Amino acid sequence: MKVTVLGAGNMGGGYGRLWAAAGHEVLFSYALDPSNLAAAAATAGPRASYDEDPQRAVTGANVVVLCVPWQQVDDVLTRTGDLSGKVVAEAISPLLTDMSGLAVGFDTSGAEQLAAKIPDARVVMALQNTFADVVNAPRRELGGQTPTMFFCGDDPAAKTTVSALITDAGYEPVDAGPLTVARYLEPLCYFTVNLAYTQGLGSHIGLKLLRS
Amino acid sequence: MHIALIGTGNIGGTLARHLSRAGHTLILASGRPATAMALAEELGSDATAAVPAQAAVAGDAVVLAVPGAALDGLLDELGEALDGRVVVDATNPYGVDRGLPQGQWLQQRLPTSRVVRAFNTLYWTTLRDAAFRVGPDRLAMVLSGDREDARAKASTLIDSVGFAAVDLGPMSGVWRQEPDGPLYTVEMTEPLLRQHIPSPQRGAA
Numbered sequence: 001m002k003v004t005v006l007g008a009g010n011m012g013g014g015y016g017r018l019w020a021a022a023g024h025e026v027l028f029s030y031a032l033d034p035s036n037l038a039a040a041a042a043t044a045g046p047r048a049s050y051d052e053d054p055q056r057a058v059t060g061a062n063v064v065v066l067c068v069p070w071q072q073v074d075d076v077l078t079r080t081g082d083l084s085g086k087v088v089a090e091a092i093s094p095l096l097t098d099m100s101g102l103a104v105g106f107d108t109s110g111a112e113q114l115a116a117k118i119p120d121a122r123v124v125m126a127l128q129n130t131f132a133d134v135v136n137a138p139r140r141e142l143g144g145q146t147p148t149m150f151f152c153g154d155d156p157a158a159k160t161t162v163s164a165l166i167t168d169a170g171y172e173p174v175d176a177g178p179l180t181v182a183r184y185l186e187p188l189c190y191f192t193v194n195l196a197y198t199q200g201l202g203s204h205i206g207l208k209l210l211r212s
Numbered sequence: 213m214h215i216a217l218i219g220t221g222n223i224g225g226t227l228a229r230h231l232s233r234a235g236h237t238l239i240l241a242s243g244r245p246a247t248a249m250a251l252a253e254e255l256g257s258d259a260t261a262a263v264p265a266q267a268a269v270a271g272d273a274v275v276l277a278v279p280g281a282a283l284d285g286l287l288d289e290l291g292e293a294l295d296g297r298v299v300v301d302a303t304n305p306y307g308v309d310r311g312l313p314q315g316q317w318l319q320q321r322l323p324t325s326r327v328v329r330a331f332n333t334l335y336w337t338t339l340r341d342a343a344f345r346v347g348p349d350r351l352a353m354v355l356s357g358d359r360e361d362a363r364a365k366a367s368t369l370i371d372s373v374g375f376a377a378v379d380l381g382p383m384s385g386v387w388r389q390e391p392d393g394p395l396y397t398v399e400m401t402e403p404l405l406r407q408h409i410p411s412p413q414r415g416a417a
Contacts, residue, residue, distance in 0.1 A: 001400055023348075023401070062399055156394035164404050 003165065004061035006030040006054060006076055008040035010132035011091060012067030015169055016040055018135070020047040022168035029057035030068065030076055055081040063087040063161050065127070070094045070103060070110060077117055084120035087158040089151075089165065091127035093189050102190050111152070111182035124153035124162040125182040129189040130171070131196065131203040140170030147206030148172045150188070152181040174209055213369070214239070214271035218264050218286065220247050222336035223302055224277030230343050230373040232259055241267035243282060268293035273365050275300040275331070280308055287321060295324045298362045300369070302331035304391055313393075315356055315386030328357035328366040329386050333396050342399070344374035352378045352405040354395050356386040376402035378409070385412025 003024050005016045008031045017040075020026045028040045028050040037050035051057040058064050058080050068076050070092050077083070094103045094110025104110055111125035129150060134140060140147060149171035153159050159175060166173035176185060188207075196203045213236050217228055220242040228251055232238055238259040242248035248261040268274055268290045274297055278286050283303050287294075301318050310317040315329035331339070333354055342351045353375040357363045367377035380388060380395075389395045394410050 156392065157396045157398050160394045160398050160408050160410075161400070164400055164408050167407055168404065 001025070001062040001161070001164075002027070002060060003063050003065060004029060004057045005040075005065045005067060006057070006080065007067035007072075008036045008050070009067065011127070011135060012065070013040035013043060014132055014135035015065065015067065015091070015127065016048055017044040018169045019165060020044040023047070024165075024168065027051055027057050027061070029054045030079060054079040058083065058086065061086065063089055063158075063165065065165075066090045066092055066114075067127075068092060071097060073110075073114055074117070077114075083118045086121050087155070087161050088118065088121045088123045089126050089162045090114055090123060093128050093193075094186060095190070099193075102186060104186070106183055106187075109180070109182035109186050111179055111186070115179060122153070122155035122158035123179060124151055124155070124158050125179060125185060126151035126153075126162050126166060127169075128186070129192055130206060131192075133203040134206060135169070137204070142204060142206050145208055146170065146172045148174050148209040150174050150176040150185055150209075152176040152179055152185060154179050172208070213237070213273065213365070213372075215369070216262075216267040216271040216274040217241070217277060218267050218274065219277030219279075219282075219303070220244075220251050221277070221279065223331065223339065224275075225251060226336055226340045227275060227277060227302065227331060227373075228255065228259070230339075231369070232256070233344070234372040234374075236369075236372070237271075239267045239270045243278065265290060265293055268297070273298040273300055273362075273369070275302055275369075277302045277331070280304050280306040283308075294322050297325050298359075298365050299325045299327045300331065300366050301327060301329050304332050306391070313383075313387040313390045315383045315390065319358060319383050326357065326359040326362035327383070328355055328359075328362045329383070329389060330355035330357075330366040330370060333389050334399065335397060338399055342375070346374070348401060348403075350374060350376040350402065351399055352376045352402040354378045354380050354389045354405075356380045356383055356389060358383045378402060378405055380409065381412065387414060388412070 026048040041050040115123040163173040216239040232255040252259040252261040319327040370377035
């Protein structure tokens, strides 16, 4: 598939590299420093490239992946222009600027607020409950097990597409339901962050769904 | 194969060109006869134009590629002409609520026909541009139908134009490839898509 990754930091760059390795065509765009785009593309290999124009970069994409900080959401959506009909996977934890907690409460979610800004796009919340260190490790397994990645959204076909990207990034996708479930998933992600950094478990941790 | 094709717009016209390139003999029909004639002329000696009633009884299979809103009128016009035939339904029910998935509706509407739902899931520009790929780059194309022989024919057609046929099985699971379904418009290679085929039962994990 043609995947446009907006944001070329540790997350965007890391995921882009995994998807290019899995055979997808990856296009990086949107960075404060354009040389980061070139670096991400170079690291990701021959199937990856970059475009400094985000609006052009999303044209023709099968899926657009947002890997920017929560505070950059309005700006990136302004720069990409019209996302109507596009599958948009958002990997954005709605954190306070100082990362001390979530910026939104339990009767809404970052995912829903973002989706409200692009009502004609097909938004899937995914790729959040993971650490960049794990994304950028040689393999995704932790203790020999594949971590679960929960995702949610309202468009069935968009979820199939994102589920495939999750698989190709090396995680086990689990459909958690409609986009409103992001109200529980975003806190779960921050909970994992808390375990890693406040509780001191470190960033090479993840969650796995068990079932009998 | 000998293929009858009713509908020569974005989907039908694209399919006609691909099927012709793949070496099939075509009988083309359209709501606009001049379009069918011009297309047959363009494609050469292995393509002829006909009226829908003639196309419906011709060939090894008949592909329906008319606009969704035109399907009811076409079926009324054709009457029993589709009885017993392999019918490949590439239309989509835009603006029409049938109360159940179109594949199931059509099979019930044509009880003696062997209906296969195929060629309906990709944007026409993808159908146009991603055909005739070779090897692992082939895009998957899903199909559903109750008759295994009809599904096999549709699979052959899909493979012949350079997509990887993914047989989803009986029509009871066709909801997965209908508009608003989890596989509608999905573009991916076969191995990846096979890992993400939902259960045919709605609501199952």
